[in-house]
Amino acid sequence: MSRAENRVEITRTIQETARRHLAEVGPAALSLRAIARDVGMVSSAVYRYFPSRDDLLTALIVEAYDELGDAVERADAGVRRRTDLAKRFLAVCDAIHDWARANPHEYALLYGSPVPGYAAPDTTVPAAARVTGAFLRLAQESEREGDDLGAPTRAVGSTERKALDGVRPALESPVADDRMVRWLIAWSTVFGHTSLELFGHMHRGILDYDAHFAQVTGQLAADLGLTRVP
Amino acid sequence: MSRAENRVEITRTIQETARRHLAEVGPAALSLRAIARDVGMVSSAVYRYFPSRDDLLTALIVEAYDELGDAVERADAGVRRRTDLAKRFLAVCDAIHDWARANPHEYALLYGSPVPGYAAPDTTVPAAARVTGAFLRLAQESEREGDDLGAPTRAVGSTERKALDGVRPALESPVADDRMVRWLIAWSTVFGHTSLELFGHMHRGILDYDAHFAQVTGQLAADLGLTRVP
DNA sequence: CAAAAACAAGAGCACTGCTCTCGCAATGTG
DNA sequence: CACATTGCGAGAGCAGTGCTCTTGTTTTTG
Known part of the structure; x- marks a missing residue:
């Protein structure tokens, strides 16, 4: 050798x-x-x-991001009817949630407190972007479909429009600001829920994490206009 | 002495x-x-x-929870028109967000990755409950007011109803399941947003954190039926 | 006032990340 | 092929960590 x-x-x-x-x-x-x-x-x-413990950590972070990214993209790709954005959204959410529960320490490494004295180098950025990318892709497709949002959505003022300027370069096709806000809310909710659950803040409050997560993501899908509330 | x-x-x-x-x-x-x-x-x-480093950590955790709890309750109490639930909700959200930005390490201690090998003793539970309690109190008041939810909300099935059994004992007056789900979503979104922001996941994506947070909480207030979308 | 409890200090143990030096072995070059 | 270069594993060592145990002193208690 x-x-x-x-x-x-x-x-x-x-x-x-x-x-x-x-x-x-x-x-x-x-x-x-x-x-x-x-x-x-x-x-x-x-x-x-x-060269250092931090470099080893970086390698593990990239590995974990890639694994989660794989899981998310696989889940999305696994939905046969590509136009069924609700199903794809739920598949992505479940993939994140499932991966996090199966790999709690890795999830904590990615989305928990940053390791002190450790600054994530640029290597981690593209790997991290894959997960967010899945959300953004669905947002763009929903925009292209011309879906109505499923719930009354506040108008976006000029301050917030400017705040969103940073995310636009990541898009290939435009997404209306109000829809983008809804998708960012969904993003925060999914990771917020997962973190609160994994880090023990739902302990003894929510008795069935999976059921509640399904209810929440189902509601998000409705608010995003991907499904109708019966 | x-x-x-x-x-x-x-x-x-x-x-x-x-x-x-x-x-x-x-x-x-x-x-x-x-x-x-x-x-x-x-x-x-x-x-x-x-007796150990962990006991010192516990003391700091309780102190931090209390400080955040104080900030939240003070913010809520500071709203003069007690019936203006939207204002009170936004004040609570801002208090959390502001405290987190002012005390990022303390926030990470509370809501970031759990310290390894450290199991939070029961001492921390009541302190932690104060923050969640602010949300639950508003939820109950909104229910008593008979507010309509501001967005179509999915029915809650029997599985999810059972999952919510754990939160009911913390309530003094009942809250309908669908409304409770919306408030839990708001809870996840606020902490999800704050964690994603503080832990660096919005870096270069959202250019004005405060503006975006305001837009998000405003939308949550609307979805909760506390304000109307014009 | 003497016995008991509380306390500060220090030494020591088993760890940690990291650096440096020392040989040995594989590799590249004249 | 012979020699210099480079890559590599091992070991010693440094400064730091949480934690325990002993020693001598001070304060409180019976």
Whole structure:
């Protein structure tokens, strides 16, 4: 085995081990030394592959974003009737929720408190954008379909219009401001719900997380005009 | 100064110093030894007052919940026309958002990733309940007023009704299930928005956080039937 | 006033991330 | 092919962490 091959191999082994540790003990308790022991190396040797603990964290963050992005895109693509935006929206929401419940520590790494002293490098941006991208894609398609919003929606003033300027470059086809606000609300709600649930704030309040999440996302779909309330 | 007085004094000094450190370096980087140095003690002496780092964290969590609870209740009480539920709702939302922006590390401690290996004791529950309580109180008042919801709202099935059983004991007067779902959505949205904003997920997407937050909470108020969309 | 409890200080243990040096082995080049 | 270069693993070491235990002192209590 050539030296270069060996290097990628060992790098992968370290990252896989780190990922296992992450899933077990969470991001803050991730120990580079413990990972090295598990791999069968001395701790200083790991630094040949990851310059610092933060770089290892970055790799794990990108990996997690990609995995979540895969899950979301797969869920969206799995809906056969592409015009059924409600179904696609619900599939995306469920994918996020399911992935988060299956990988709570990874979810916390992505959407929980930022690791102190750690600034996410630009590497993570495109990976992170995939999840948000799924929402934005659906928003654009809904706009193209000319769907009416399912609930009375406030007009967007000039201040808010300017505030939304940052998201427009990410769009290929335009989305009306009021519709965009609704989609951003849905985005906040889905992640807010998931975080509150996973971080224990619904404890003893909501007795069936899945049922409640389904009710909430169903309501969001209605507000977005993707379904009608009977 | 008597020994008992001295004890509460020192306990408070330690906690205040810890609070300062928390605001500067964040919860994960909180060092008991650094706090001890700052207070002018040796680290082992701190253990006379807080049996472990987690107990100190618990004290900080309760303090933060109380502070946020104070801010929220003060905001609610500050609205003169008590029947103007929209104004009160917006005041509560703004209080949360403002406090979070002013105390990002404290917010992360409360609503970010749980500290690993740390299980919040029951002491924190009543303090945490004050914030949620503000939402629930408004929900009950809105129900008593007989307000119509501002947007078509899906019926609540038996599964979701059961899921909501956990929140009912916290109510003094009943709230219809569909209205409760809308208020829980608002709760998730407010904290979801705040977390996404503070944890950097709106970076370069939303250019004016305050404007966007106002637009979102305004929309929530409308959906809750507290205001009418013109 | 003596016994008991509370306390501050220090040493020490088992960790952590990270740096540096030292040999060894694989690789590239004259 | 021989030699210099480079990559790499191991180890020692530094400064820091949470936490425990012992020692001597001070305060409170019986």
